[in-house]
Amino acid sequence: MALKDGDDISKLVNDGDYFGFPVDAGLGGFFDYRSGIEYNNFSRWFEKEHPGENIYDGLLEKEFKKSALEPNNPNDCGDWLNFTIPNTDFNVTMFQSGYGDGHYPAYWG
Secondary structure, three states, X not given: OOOOXXXXXXXXXXXXXXXXXXXXXXXXEEOOHHHHHHHHHHHHHHHHHOOOOOHHHHHXXXXXXXXXXXXXXXXXXXXXXXXXXXXXXXXXXXXXXXXXXXXXXXXXX
């Protein structure tokens, strides 16, 4: 199990207890520390340049669609994206979380 500073595995006392990550908008992602910084910088820039528009609807939705198995099917939105952060050499691999919003376990691989 992937643990952060302050996580105490002895506090997991019930079957099914875990440490993990929160999901909002049904998306998760894999990235390193520096990519996280660069993505946050890009996200702030996007919000400033596109007031009132969210980054998913304004950009990522079209990129996710590229992974659709049936691109002409309006219900197949694609479920993953290897997003290269513009003007950088960094990326974030994003994915549909599977069961929507909530809390998911995380493991080192």
